[in-house]
Amino acid sequence: MIGTEAEAREYCSRFLKAKDLERLDRFAALLVKENELQNLVSASSLSAIWQRHFADSLQLLSHAGSGGGQWLDLGTGAGFPGLVIALAQPARRVVLVESRRRRVEWLMHAATELDLRNVTVEGSMLEKVVTQPALVISARAFAPLGRLLSLAARFSSDNTTWLLPKGRSAVQELAEQPASVQQMFHVEQSVTDPEAGILIGRGVPAT
Template sequence: MNVSRETAERFTLYETLLRRWNPKINLVSPATLPDLRTRHIDDCLQLVRLADPQGGEWVDLGSGGGLPGLVVAIACADRPVTVKLVESDQRKAAFLRTVIRELDLPRASVLCARIEGIKSLNAAYVSARALAPLPRLMAYLDHHLAADGQAWLLKGAQWQSEVEEARRHWKFDLFSYPSETQHGAAILRISRLSHE
């Protein structure tokens, strides 16, 4: 994804902050730090390119180190997209707030709370990465996604078996995109979700 010079500078600063904070609060696996750009940032940028949000509210569940929520906020900084990062860990929420402040991302905010403990956010877009298996994610998506919204999920190589299991209790439209950064992984777009 081609980005402006300002956006590229924000990503560089985000990387720097993530590397600085990671030894203290383990935002990403230390083994992946040498490949931080490809393994994490470029991986999440695929999602932004596919969803191409032009406006509305984006909610990232279990944001952790801001993947993909902060990547969305940085890539969409010049669009009318508000990004809400939901993270229950106080230390990780502090990291997210620091990045938002340092990178000047006024349309991004942090909600430090448990996902199931907050009222419906009724978002146009909901994302999650490495949060939970799809069958467990479905209740969160059902609670926080607007009726005409889309969920964008980055899933590993076992994504097809997760989809099969989720379909036992949920009805939903699904479109999958092969990951360009991880062999066998996929980006899932889920919509029209309802409980069986």
Template sequence: MPKGLDVSRETRERLERYADILLRWSQKINLVSPHDLPHLWLRHIADSLQLAALIPSGGVSLVDMGSGGGFPGLVIACATDAHVTLIESDQRKAAFLREAARVAGVQVTVCAQRLEVADVPPAQVVTARALAPLPLLLEWGTRFLRPDGFCLFLKGRNAEEELTAAGADWHMTTTRIPSRTNADGVILELSDIRRVRDLNNE
């Protein structure tokens, strides 16, 4: 684990166990691009850890969409007391997530279904990373979000264009948080999310 990551000893140990099993499983299934494996801690783990600081304490419920190799949802589970549900339709990746959580020593729920049909209770926080354009994230994410909840989406240089596109169909309160690991990146914190057509019908 590189120096400079401000986490507790317990979190560091969980993340190190998670990283070890991810590297082993990546020899068999594509969890992370082979090109990115040497940069696993910065490009994936540290990037995902940024969201952990934005999760309220007290065991909030969290749904991570398209969890893949565990970013950001399993990293968040290692670093917070949130009750995390990971949605991943790929059965092999879902199997990895279950085993990685066991090895890391964290409790998560893995839902191996497509986002369009996944049946999980609404959560206080919904997260996603490198999954889809913002309009589609909102289409999926609002299915899993409580009315008083918020979304945290890690985005790149096209974030403003995606916000403009989403604005045609969605009204929301947007907070932009600069990424600490990617000069072109931003964390979008979105709350009070409502469809424009619903507002027009009121």
């Protein structure tokens, strides 16, 4: 379990080259500055950016498969996990879905500053995004599980992996779903929070 910023940085180094760790330092500086203008993340999390946001995002790669195919990140907000995944896997197209205008502007600015040419920002409600196949679908704080699956099912296929960090509500949310969804997903322990879980599933949910 990651408990310090030093441990989080070491964990991130397993997925990133030295130059990319430096880009995460740049990302952190950009985030701190922008957070003074709009509430992208909780102020209390800024003292633990590597643990709370960078390592928390990169841990999803351990469950994402080989690294090919489009990654769709729903309600990406400040860019987690989407921007971090794009940095770690430059050959993968990463689509960030975010409806709030100021956050869309931030995502586009951050992607440019970090030279993330594999990022596309969809600045609209998910319901208005053109259906496109995704090999991985992630959502860190988008919607309750049932609504999330209903909205996003059209982007999935039998080969789609769902990576849904749900914090302390992971087990509860899954238990409230129909049997078909419970069979599709399982809960993995987060490496950044002993009380948090990640819902991991595969395929097309019944809607």
